[in-house]
Amino acid sequence: MPIADPIADPVVLDRREGPYGEVVLRRRGPHFEIIANGTFLMDTSDGRSERLLVDAAYDALPAGRERPSVLIGGLGVGFSLAHAAADPRWGRIAVVERELAVVDWHRSGPLAPLSEAALADPRTEVLHTDLVAYVASAPDTFDALCLDIDNGPGWTVTESNDSLYSPTGLAACWDRLTPGGVLAVWSAQPSPAFEEALRNAGFSGVRTEEITVARGVPDVVHLAVRPA
Template sequence: MYVSVPEPGPDSGPVTLDRRDGPHGEVVLRRRGAELEIIANGCFLMDTSDGRSERLLIDAALAALPDARRAGHPSVLVGGLGVGFSLAHAAADPRWGRIVVVEREEAVIDWHRTGPLARISGAALADPRTEILHADLVAYVRTATDSYDALCLDIDNGPDWTVTEDNTGLYTPSGLAACRERLNPGGVLAIWSAQPSAAFGEALRNAGFGGVTAEEIPVARGVPDVVHLAVRTA
């Protein structure tokens, strides 16, 4: 269980709140100043300092849906719970219907249900539209029978920078085909990335998606965050 520590000052170094070993390696929850951050296998994943691109992931997917589908309380699968920005943003929008979150790390789910990240996701977890599935997303999209109007996926730092090697299967032709099968006709696939990838846009087209675009969010340093969008046209 996570460690409760006093709130540090804004200039204090990172404080580890929880560290767990699981089937996919080590995951760590840290507090740095007023912010919380998640580290997986030594790789920084995300923190609570911004969240604009995680919210864009949800908004861009909704905007890309056909008008009739958007007006009918579309369903959304959120791949990766993270620090909770995407889930909280989806649940705050009454236009969404069913909201399913797939998260493979039990620790991350615990940090939201009973830990410090509940301050971001608490209201969303209590929303009757929300369902949390403790499962591996790559396996889920290949084996599930449910279909959705939108898949909003954020499990890596992008298709070219995965957290674990087995996640690469999501971005292969067969993985993208599985994502396409989880979408209703006209449904939208949205994938978050920490950097642009022209090659991935081409991979989406080769997998039979239409309407392939990318929306960028500038960051303080380095290349912009990106949301890759693609539509199941048939």
């Protein structure tokens, strides 16, 4: 995700050890950063690609679908959740976050101003659980899955996340989608191999939307549709 001002020295606001390793919240200048197991995940400097994740998923849905439901994984700095909740066209908005620290930072910590309106929205439900496990076993289905838990299919935060992008994981995503539903996956770089994996899993309309960043390759959103 977009990287904050590299000149300012980061200030650690909270550091916690959890079942998946260490998670850290830092402030760098005016922006916040989340670091997991030493890997930079995201910051609050630019939420364009996180908002694209939600908008592109909605736009790819079949015409005429009213009040579609969306599953957002994970909460992160809250850009995707806040953007979905600001759009009255969405119905149920469920967000999955496995790190209790991240949920705490949004409910009563430094990130609360970014997400308080979204968390207060009656459509919003926060699910404190592991996204991979939830997708594999939950009975619920959604019209859209907007997934942003790693730096991409080939750059995961923990090894356990690898399975989400495997044939088994994509089959589980398929099962969580309604017919005509949309899978949207954020990535720090394009992945032709992941596009091919989506096609091999039976998804249609596979494409990649790019967001140009100040440095390096563009952020992207991979999109795929479960055929109706």
